[in-house]
Amino acid sequence: MLDNFPFYLGLLIIILLLIMLANKIKVAYPVLLVLAGLAISFFPGVPVIKIDPELIFFIFLPPLLYEAAWTVSWKQMWRWRRIITSFAFIVVFVSAFSVAIVANYFIPGFSLALGFVLGAIVSPPDAVSAGAILKFVKVPKTLSSILEGESLLNDASSLIIFRFAMIAVATEQFIFYKAAISFSWMVFGGVAIGLLIGWLFMKAHKYLPTDANLDIFLSLLTPYIIYLAAEEVHSSGVLAVVSCGLLLSNNRHRFLSSKSRLQSLNVWESLCFILNGLVFMLIGLDLPEITKGLEETSLMTAIGYGVLITFVLIISRIISSYGAVIVTLIARNFITVADNRNPGYKTPFILGWTGMRGVVSLAAALSIPVYLNNGNGFPQRNLILFITFIVILLTLLIQGLTLPYFIKKIKLNDIYDPVPRHEAANHLKQELAEFVLDYLKTNYEGQTEHNPSLQHLIQKWEQHIKGIDNEIISQDHKHIYLDLIIQQRKWLINKNKEDQTLDESIIRRQMHYLDIEEEKLRYI
Structure with missing residues (x-):
């Protein structure tokens, strides 16, 4: 295994370069990887690759599924x-x-x-x-x-x-x-x-x-x-x-938690990216063993x-x-x-x-x-x-x-798609902003008159409705903003259940944004 380590390392580099090339020329990377594996298999001195089916069924398949x-x-x-x-x-x-x-x-x-x-x-x-x-x-x-x-x-x-x-x-x-x-x-x-x-x-x-x-x-x-x-x-x-x-x-x-969701998303995307690249390269490399x-x-x-x-x-x-x-x-x-x-x-x-x-x-x-x-x-x-x-x-x-x-x-x-996705997403954001503004005025009504920070928060969401974003928030009102994030999640989950025609990817994107917002509160 260690004798062939430089070969496997070079294989990973080739996979990365081919995927970048596929993105550049707008061709599905599995096509290039299979063809490259096929070409590499004919080079003299290349180690014989024999795919163990258990490697696919027990190592690759479960995480990809x-x-x-x-x-x-x-x-x-x-x-x-x-x-x-x-x-x-x-x-x-x-x-x-x-x-x-x-x-x-x-x-x-x-x-x-x-x-x-x-x-x-x-x-x-x-x-x-x-x-x-x-x-x-x-x-x-x-x-x-x-x-x-x-x-x-x-x-x-x-x-x-x-x-x-x-x-x-x-x-x-x-x-x-x-x-x-x-x-x-x-x-x-x-x-x-x-x-x-x-x-x-x-x-x-x-x-x-x-x-x-x-x-x-x-x-x-x-x-x-x-x-x-x-x-x-x-x-x-x-x-x-x-x-x-x-x-x-x-x-x-x-x-x-929001932190677990954000970090696991990046880990899983990277893991499956590597696994997908490897399996298609292995298909091409296995040809000599098959034809034999x-x-x-x-x-x-x-x-x-x-x-x-x-x-x-x-x-x-x-x-x-x-x-x-x-x-x-x-x-x-x-x-x-x-x-x-x-x-x-x-x-x-x-x-x-x-x-x-x-x-x-x-x-x-x-x-x-x-x-x-x-x-x-x-x-x-x-x-x-x-x-x-x-x-x-x-x-x-x-x-x-x-x-x-x-x-x-x-x-x-x-x-x-009679309604373009960007229009549906903008409409959802406006509805959500209206819900947040109504929630603020209803649940924190007694604090708004003499509280400049809360007034600023209300102005912020009024600007959201108009399509203007302002991310500044006062330190002493983190708990209010966190409460708003929790209420937005509940609203989005209910909205997803009630509106069967709404594309769930739009909901998930907004949920992802809320996770990022919650993590930002740790550093404000």
Whole structure:
């Protein structure tokens, strides 16, 4: 390990430079990192990189899922729950089923069970790739909320299908009622474990004598403990981490101080930035190890199979996207749906085109055992690995590079964002300032006449209403200003619950501002 330390150090520097280059040329950094890893792997003397699937599932995946759950809006997930669950479960299953049928028919030696193994591996889109691309283009918040919600759940659904397909390959049989019981335990057991442990950690944060550093340390431990606990009892570790992250994120203002929230945000952003960069570089570096296993199938034939499966995945996801929208349009005649606006033909295409695959697919492929329980080699393992790599590479290149172009050409804002976000944010600030001013005059009425500092505070919030900011506050009235911050948080939380159409990211930005204001009081 120490012998290769200069190589790994240089790798980190290359990752940082490539991400800066990606930001400069406005290309999603996963694309550049995979290509760079691929190029570096051909250099003579480069150490052979062999990705251990447990490294991905137990080291990389829990914190990345946990951070994503903290970022996503539960309100938006609930509002778009039907379309999110459709994409996270039904579309993933349709993709896996399509791949299974095509692989069984066109690839020699592939049984239907093996086809489902491959389909389960390559069916879940990668959240990091889509998120990196959406940074460079203006996309309606509704659309990004759907993609974020899908990305939290589709890994769980694909890994569940993968487990059942592996059992079918090993035993050459599929018992439906046992699979149904196992599926129910994996889903509901995973969610229950995540909520239970999340509740315990929430109480630990709230009642134990912690500070910001201890809170951050506890938050770093949380996803690993939850994932391991859920996997130990054969439920879904992915759903456990996601459900815990959503619970804690939705209650963050009840058990974390403003200092803990501010510092943990920076720590988690930096940690996930490093992890995301590493996993995509490792995908490219692992190619020589993958191609080395291709013995019976020629390289060009294997590439052809990879292109075929990629084509099937892209087409099946786009068709499924239109199918999900059609079902929603029909269902709204019988049940209340989250939104009655007609998305047209543009939105399903964009949702269908955001299907880049990533590291979870590769880790699942690598986790296939070399030998079955009876001692025979696992059929087509090396070919499955190679096809998975081709799918990841092609979806990143084809969809990753063209998605920004399609988003710019297809105007979606008029459908989903009738009120621009900056206007909604300004309106929220004015409403909040009016609430604060009314609270000051009502609760501190007797102190205003003969108190210049309090009069100055009232003037300050009157200026806020007019759009003029003045941050000066008297030392002897910190407690009044702190009371105002607490009341603003309560008002914002209630506003978020009452107004279902309000983008929660606007609320969170204002909450973040209040945290900064509270921390500033320590130094005034």
